[in-house]
Amino acid sequence: MPYSLSRPSSLNTPSFCRDPEHNGVLAACEELGIGFVPWAPLGEGYLTGKMDQNTKFDTKTDFRATFPRMFPENMAANMPVVDILRTVATAKNATPAQVALAWLLAQKPWIVPIPGTRRVDHLTENLGALDIKLTRGDLLAMEEAFSKLKVHGERMSDMHMRQIDPN
Numbered sequence: 001m002p003y004s005l006s007r008p009s010s011l012n013t014p015s016f017c018r019d020p021e022h023n024g025v026l027a028a029c030e031e032l033g034i035g036f037v038p039w040a041p042l043g044e045g046y047l048t049g050k051m052d053q054n055t056k057f058d059t060k061t062d063f064r065a066t067f068p069r070m071f072p073e074n075m076a077a078n079m080p081v082v083d084i085l086r087t088v089a090t091a092k093n094a095t096p097a098q099v100a101l102a103w104l105l106a107q108k109p110w111i112v113p114i115p116g117t118r119r120v121d122h123l124t125e126n127l128g129a130l131d132i133k134l135t136r137g138d139l140l141a142m143e144e145a146f147s148k149l150k151v152h153g154e155r156m157s158d159m160h161m162r163q164i165d166p167n
């Protein structure tokens with residue numbers, strides 16, 4: 001098999017990470033009937049709209065402190081991604097987190113986001129994504145808006161990226 005399906009493949013909201021669409025992972029899943037669980041479906045919390053450049057990570061316990069995408073300057077520069085989610089969320093009476101998850105759920109029936117959380121209120125909010133229906137028009141509009149954006153900062157540190165993809 002040309003692809004390693006065991007490495008964590010990130011697929012989250014349009015433009016934040018679309019690698020599996022282009023590196024053959026999703027095509028292999030579809031061909032072989034394998035489900036796909038996206039890595040960090042909420043962009044490790046960023047796509048919820050509840051983080052910004054002032055968010056601090058514990059450097060002893062939280063890997064995100066070393067992830068370029070979570071550096072303050074990149075969190076500030078990537079805010080247009082969240083703004084688009086927030087716009088759709090407002091129209092749907094939803095939250096950015098719910099729209100981010102609804103977008104994943106709308107892609108393929110075998111793409112199954114499992115957002116991580118330690119909080120019941122966040123779990124309840126995230127489960128609300130199941131009730132958000134994104135129309136074809138919504139998806140096209142999101143795609144167009146996101147296609148105009150550049151994402152700033154690698155999703156993980158060099159060390160972590162080398163661990164998941166030594167080539």
Ligand SMILES: NC(=O)c1ccc[n+]([C@@H]2O[C@H](COP(=O)([O-])OP(=O)(O)OC[C@H]3O[C@@H](n4cnc5c(N)ncnc54)[C@H](OP(=O)(O)O)[C@@H]3O)[C@@H](O)[C@H]2O)c1
Nearest residue numbers: 039040041042043044045048097114115116117118122125
């Ligand atoms: N990241 C990794 O290294 C890693 C490794 C192995 C497996 N995975 C898999 O990846 C998936 C989840 O990834 P992940 O947990 O790394 O990233 P994620 O689901 O994209 O984001 C989790 C982060 O978002 C926050 N969050 C969740 N719901 C929220 C809400 N409604 N409002 C505000 N903040 C919210 C969580 O904080 P709170 O706790 O405060 O809610 C947590 O910091 C799971 O399937 C997991 O098993 C990830």
